[in-house]
Amino acid sequence: MKTAKKIIAVLLACITLFAGLSVMAFAQGGTQLKFNSDGQFKIMIFADNQDNEDIEETTTQIMTEALAKYTPDLVVFLGDNTVSASYETHYTAIEALLAPTIKAGVPFALVFGNHDQEGVNGDKEALLEMYQEIGGELCLTTDAAPEIYGCGNSNVTIFSSDGKNTAFNLWFFDTGSTLVLEDGSRDGYDYIREDQVKWYEETETALKAANGGKTVPSIVFQHIIVPDVYKAIYSVELPFETDGYTYEGVTYLPVPSFSKYNGIIIEPCSPSYYNKAGQFDAWVEHGDVIAMFCGHDHQNDFQTVYQGIGINNVSTVGGSAYHDDISRGVGLVTLDESDLSTYEYEMIYMFDLALEEGSQISEVEGGRSKFYYRVVKWFRKFINGVHWVITLGKAT
Ligand SMILES: [Fe+2]
Numbered sequence: 001m002k003t004a005k006k007i008i009a010v011l012l013a014c015i016t017l018f019a020g021l022s023v024m025a026f027a028q029g030g031t032q033l034k035f036n037s038d039g040q041f042k043i044m045i046f047a048d049n050q051d052n053e054d055i056e057e058t059t060t061q062i063m064t065e066a067l068a069k070y071t072p073d074l075v076v077f078l079g080d081n082t083v084s085a086s087y088e089t090h091y092t093a094i095e096a097l098l099a100p101t102i103k104a105g106v107p108f109a110l111v112f113g114n115h116d117q118e119g120v121n122g123d124k125e126a127l128l129e130m131y132q133e134i135g136g137e138l139c140l141t142t143d144a145a146p147e148i149y150g151c152g153n154s155n156v157t158i159f160s161s162d163g164k165n166t167a168f169n170l171w172f173f174d175t176g177s178t179l180v181l182e183d184g185s186r187d188g189y190d191y192i193r194e195d196q197v198k199w200y201e202e203t204e205t206a207l208k209a210a211n212g213g214k215t216v217p218s219i220v221f222q223h224i225i226v227p228d229v230y231k232a233i234y235s236v237e238l239p240f241e242t243d244g245y246t247y248e249g250v251t252y253l254p255v256p257s258f259s260k261y262n263g264i265i266i267e268p269c270s271p272s273y274y275n276k277a278g279q280f281d282a283w284v285e286h287g288d289v290i291a292m293f294c295g296h297d298h299q300n301d302f303q304t305v306y307q308g309i310g311i312n313n314v315s316t317v318g319g320s321a322y323h324d325d326i327s328r329g330v331g332l333v334t335l336d337e338s339d340l341s342t343y344e345y346e347m348i349y350m351f352d353l354a355l356e357e358g359s360q361i362s363e364v365e366g367g368r369s370k371f372y373y374r375v376v377k378w379f380r381k382f383i384n385g386v387h388w389v390i391t392l393g394k395a396t
Helices: 003-025 057-070 088-106 124-138 194-212 229-233 277-286 350-354 370-390
Strands: 041-047 074-077 107-109 153-157 165-173 179-182 187-189 218-222 250-252 261-264 289-294 302-307 309-312 329-336 345-349
Touching: 041 057, 041 277, 057 088, 057 329, 074 165, 074 179, 107 124, 107 165, 107 261, 124 187, 153 179, 165 194, 229 302, 229 345, 250 277, 277 289, 289 329, 309 329, 329 350, 350 370
Parallel strands: 041 074, 074 107, 165 218, 218 289, 289 309
Antiparallel strands: 041 329, 153 165, 179 187, 261 302, 302 309, 329 345
């Protein structure tokens, strides 16, 4: 009997080890991330650079100065990273985008947006290879499950500061591009597919099993926001259907309820009209996701919480595609391993960086005067103040 028990114990140990190794094997490429000795881990987010090989000098300067000031442990490129006409020029555009991060020696991960694939006939696999080749060991993104929809769906784990266990997990999903229907017509943006959600569910379950049955808390990064945002912050339902703003049969007035978010929403959120796979519901059911971060709507810089999960839209870092100077900048997430049920998030605005002593943002091509950035800062404060008054202090 004792021998049988020993055999079962050895078998169970092997299964647990195998599950753990499997998760690690398809989790990431080079560098293993780890919380710092002070228990913190900082993630800097660059959204929607959406620029070609002649990257805006101000964009490079924003990234350089933000990296130097906040010294993140990881950079995430949140999609619509580059736009260009050919494989060759995409390569140069990616080199230009990655330059400040590589120079700072910071590991990075990425998701693709709806525009990245333009100019290469949708060949995101080739683009990912470029990131891996240019970034080398610093590039953590792999196409972890090439058989499922999209490219670059993956997860990256972060070890505890003592290196003993997996403390946190980062998910990366490809939200696709334009949705093309069977008859060739287009219908808004693509949607997260069932196989992507199934991959998430299976991988989360394996991570949990490898962590002794304890859920590994996580954050999601993807380019396009979840359709559930309409339920979260758009309160007024219309009694008729329109061409846009209809999600799962419900049409919303595209004006958000001011009391339901912090920050600013300049353009109506633009998720897919379809929610067939129930991605957000799967996060709620599994209970590991504490927040999601998305870009796509360049001028939106807001945070809300829905069903216990933070939904954060990071405004653009880029100066070439549409943007405004009251929200342009980079996102910064700070995790503390003493409590990973929560996180800190702030936008680092271009106007604040430009007003720092020694900043070169005003000096490079495309930069504006310090006086201009002071006026922009004042205007942003005024908008925040109005929001604060309207919502009786809820808004920051
Ligand atoms: Fe974009």
